Amino acid sequence: MDFRTGRYLKRMAELVGMTSKAYGIDISLGMLEVTKKRLKKAGLMDRVELYCEDALQIPYEDDMFDAIFMSFTLELFDTPEIPIVLEEARRVLKPNGRLGIVSISNEDGESIPLRVYKWAHQNFPKHIDCRPIYVEKSIKNAGYEVRCKERVKMFGFPIEIVIAINSKEVIKSRFFFSI
Ligand SMILES: C[S@@+](CC[C@H](N)C(=O)[O-])C[C@H]1O[C@@H](n2cnc3c(N)ncnc32)[C@H](O)[C@@H]1O
Structure with a gap:
């Protein structure tokens, strides 16, 4: 995985080709x-739209995007805000749209690295502003259908990669992206 800011949006811009757009907020x-x-x-600026906006109030109309991708961002939101972000994403996704989330996972919550991480977040929230979350569970609770899930490790921390959809088919053309 490549964690440099905007790296995945660049990849999406390459994938959408000349005829479509990737949006990033x-x-x-x-x-x-x-x-x-x-x-x-x-040389990809003509394929993207970039805006300074809040994922709690996504500034796009309903059913606009074929796919949404968000990496290492959902875990920054307070627990009551996570369903709001996921619901906003659902609103702007087309009925057959696909959601991809990469996030630090709390599934292995009692492991030593995660306990240290959570301790650091609780004690130094300004420096450690995110914490592990239940990614798949949050996505399911928000009404998505989880299609695949993978777990990987990054610096010893568990990461969940989840792909979910609203319904049956996906047509790829526009991507919305949280950079
Ligand atoms: C840890 S960075 C991840 C950046 C990038 N997605 C990556 O994987 O390298 C989290 C990003 O979420 C953004 N962010 C935090 N709160 C946000 C909000 N309410 N709406 C939109 N973006 C937000 C931060 O500004 C930051 O750029």
């Missing part, structure tokens, strides 16, 4: 700038 202007530079360097 982030609440941080700094992160958007980093992403913009990456896409400019790759």
